[in-house]
Amino acid sequence: RFCSELKLSGDVQAKAIEILKDAADKELTSGRGPTGVAAASIYISSILCGERRTQREVADVAGVTEVTIRNRYKELAERLDIDIIL
Template sequence: MRALKRDVEDAVKLIVERGPQLFHSRKVIDGAVEIVKRFRGRSRKYHYKSIAAAALYISGILCDEKRTQREIARIIGCSDASLRYVYVNIVKELKIPLLDEKWIEELLKSQEGMDG
């Protein structure tokens, strides 16, 4: 359990630190953090860097701030192949509709309601 919590914390830290290097907006970064948190229980078999990269990639697509897989992988420090592998699994596991632009907004609104 401890390792799982640390992986999620490390992925979030990486997103917050390196997301701005990709010139992503705060919305993309916050969305990626929320994706990581929701993927928490299913993330055991993936490296935290791959999870962070995949979450940024997905959030960027949903917010129409796309970056290439290679570009994200280079900044995060993982291979684009591992980003792709984790990305596919996150989309399947969380049932993320990549063509629905409102999904990330609803995700963030639901998080705001939980926080305060």
């Protein structure tokens, strides 16, 4: 739902789901709000797929704060070895 509201492609959505599955496998989601983790994975995948959205845009659609996205995205990128060039 968030991906469609942000007008992101199916590729971005698929990548976000892949990131979420990897995060769940490594138990990076426990104790974290699922919406924040989902929003961060969408933010990361939008960058990786060349359809970048700002943290503010993703936060507004997901109903979380930019700080939440920033914290979760840093955790996910670091723990899943994802290189992000901003």
